[in-house]
Amino acid sequence: SQQGEEDPQALSIQEGENATMNCSYKTSINNLQWYRQNSGRGLVHLILIRSNESEKHSGRLRVTLDTSKKSSSLLITAFRAADTASYFCATDSGNTPLVFGKGTRLSVIA
Amino acid sequence: DAGVIQSPRHEVTEMGQEVTLRCKPISGHNSLFWYRQTMMRGLELLIYFNNNVPIDDSGMPEDRFSAKMPNASFSTLKIQPSEPRDSAVYFCASSHSSRNTGELFFGEGSRLTVL
Numbered sequence: 001s002q003q004g005e006e007d008p009q010a011l012s013i014q015e016g017e018n019a020t021m022n023c024s025y026k027t028s029i030n031n032l033q034w035y036r037q038n039s040g041r042g043l044v045h046l047i048l049i050r051s052n053e054s055e056k057h058s059g060r061l062r063v064t065l066d067t068s069k070k071s072s073s074l075l076i077t078a079f080r081a082a083d084t085a086s087y088f089c090a091t092d093s094g095n096t097p098l099v100f101g102k103g104t105r106l107s108v109i110a
Numbered sequence: 111d112a113g114v115i116q117s118p119r120h121e122v123t124e125m126g127q128e129v130t131l132r133c134k135p136i137s138g139h140n141s142l143f144w145y146r147q148t149m150m151r152g153l154e155l156l157i158y159f160n161n162n163v164p165i166d167d168s169g170m171p172e173d174r175f176s177a178k179m180p181n182a183s184f185s186t187l188k189i190q191p192s193e194p195r196d197s198a199v200y201f202c203a204s205s206h207s208s209r210n211t212g213e214l215f216f217g218e219g220s221r222l223t224v225l
Binding site: 030031044097100 | 114143145152153155158166201203212213214215216217218219
């Protein structure tokens, strides 16, 4: 069963705008990770945030984590057509394998 | 590093046939995971291994599914007999469990179609 649930399921963005995706989860976690999946490809790790962190940056990515609300957000600044992909959050609770959400499909408005 | 290598990339078979999916993890990684991805259910963990030992196979749908890891560089996921509802993309992923990053490295997946 999914632990993380992304919102929205799909999002269309104009190039140059910022894209924000959210993830909610149900139980306490150690870490939360975001992955990207291009169509027909495997998932690729983007960023990890630990439960004692509230914000993390990597290039055009900004991740926030609010453990009191059991939620995280992924912000992609200055969206490019090449960012078109599905984005997944995944959580772990110690020595447990990652549990993934169903993802947000991010696409460009032509 | 070649990354996680899966084969075949695509498999089309008929109901009742045996299917074997293969995975070579990244050298030095000691954890290996098999996931299944469908539109309806998303990404589901089937089974994972630590140091070649199966740790949790509670995600394996039924007895038709089996997985082995005879050594640190090879794993198989077998479905026998296959059914149309097994159609999905099967991913293998590996990680180094002693590093505290938790990052998984995925293969490109094996797309299975059972007619």
